[in-house]
Amino acid sequence: MPIIRVENLVKSYGSLTAVDGISFEVEEGTIFGFLGPNGAGKTTTINVLCTLISATSGKAFINGYDCLKEPSRVRKSIGIVFQDTTLDKDLTAYENLVFHAYLYGVKKSEIKGRVHDALNFVQLYERKDDLVKKYSGGMKRRLEVARGLIHQPRVLFLDEPTLGLDPQSRANLWGVITEMPKKHNVTIFMTTHYMEEAEVCDKIAIIDNGKIIAEGSPEELKKTVGGDVISLRTRDNEWSAGEIRKMFGIDSVEKDGELYLTTGRGDSCIPELIRGLGDNVLSVKLQRPTINDVFLKLTGKAIRDEDVSGMSNIKEEVRAYRRRH
Amino acid sequence: MFHLPPLTPPYKRRGNKCHELIFMEFNAIYVLVAREFKKFIRERSRLVSAIARPLLWLFLVGAGMSRLVSPDAGMPYTQFIFPGILGMTILFSSVFSSISIIWDKEFGFFREILAAPVSRMSIVIGKGLSGTVVSTIQAAIVLMLFPVLGLRLGPLQIVEVLIISIALSFCISTFGILLATFYESYESFSVIMNFIIMPMFFLSGAMYPVKLLPKPLAVAAQLNPLTYGIDALKNVIFPVEEGPMSADFGLVTDMAVILILSFAFVVISARLFERKK
């Protein structure tokens, strides 16, 4: 039985339909990626699943409980890392986690152990007694992931977990996320608008304008846009193009002094190609289709990596400043 | 295309026994109070200003005003405003504690609380008791000044004052929570302070007896929860039961109003915290 099941879910704000009749299932123990540009309806979907807002119509179940009718049971089954930080910055990391443990009714005798384990898991144990306001963005995110695990949820929701993090923190967080399903026996439901992050998901659904426009494993989705593209520079493009036609029966295209050819299995083509063309080849490059290409093909537009968090960080700084003064 | 699950899996029914649910709610209330208390202890400036404000009012405003009040009014003016100053201490600290919900909303932490599997009622009660604890502590500190003002209170009266303080603190804290449900950003803080809290203070019988107010203001004072708290304190603290400066209502009326209002504030706030449409 799937751990999350959503059927024809609709959420409207007045005349705006933020989520427009989506259906999907998530299998237990997998990483499910919910992909889409800003404003596609990802956060709204999470808010309905997490019982924070009501749905206009449709059904949603988590862990067998009805998200629309059994909020308390659903809440016990899930952990949430919201898009914006929801830590108490005036408490220490340790205190934030203990607060969470009490709030979720963790037995007193277990609190200490679980908090320690969670802090160790995200490598923040050394900094546990620092006030959260001294934490970097990446540390805060990791702490929130740790907090989401304290009550041992069946599903952990991560809304744009890597938004606004520097590459190193992102990689670090990714290590943590991909480890979770096995280590903590939890299913991951994450949203992102960074296409390359979707590659590690077991299954992804692409959402645009409130509708799911594609669904499947990353490999399946990438297959839909056609094969790999090999680009090569040679001493003699005309001769090489002829050889390639003889070897593979493929016409190659010349652009900006480079030859481009599209094939099904690019990696196994390359050795043959080099053998055939000999030292005529100056350089070879293999480009595999990305999820971004999938999105591009489906919608005719690219998902832009505009940095939303840039703005919200500034906003937060201003607020913090005003609060202090 | 999709099928409903035929049966609920066995693990579903675990963990929902009655005593476990009560345990969860109790834990949530406890941890909300513990958080507030920890922050209160940590923020020295809050404590200092909480104690300094009543002292300033008592000795600067009180001493100055006492020259205007005729000596045969029944008691010195500094004694008259003592219940009002206790009420003010409770008003400011309770409202400040509850209004911190707006900060929590602004900084996101409130979502952590709202997403938890606890009833909205427990969240309101937990927040209300948070304000109650810190307010009562501050009121108790201010109460220790009574000998300096020439008031005589026996142990029973001190206990009564503390009980009234607890009830009034809870009432004002839950009122503050209700206010906080209407605001999303702390820019509204000064609006709340200037247009709700200060008028509440001045129209509470703290500075002048309600019976001496002109009719429209007296009506406003009677709609003010703080009025009944301060009146209850007057009933217990003042040595005289007659005269222009005595209490305006009976102690039973005062307490009944405070308790009924507290209940109403809790129920309404809990309703408003239910999930958004």
Ligand SMILES: Nc1ncnc2c1ncn2[C@@H]1O[C@H](COP(=O)(O)OP(=O)(O)O)[C@@H](O)[C@H]1O
């Ligand atoms: N509370 C709300 N009231 C009105 N419109 C909303 C509200 N929340 C979200 N929306 C709108 O719903 C759409 C989807 O938003 P959201 O789910 O936040 O997108 P995403 O998380 O994919 O970026 C957007 O057009 C947004 O403006």
Ligand SMILES: [Mg+2]
């Ligand atoms: Mg979002």
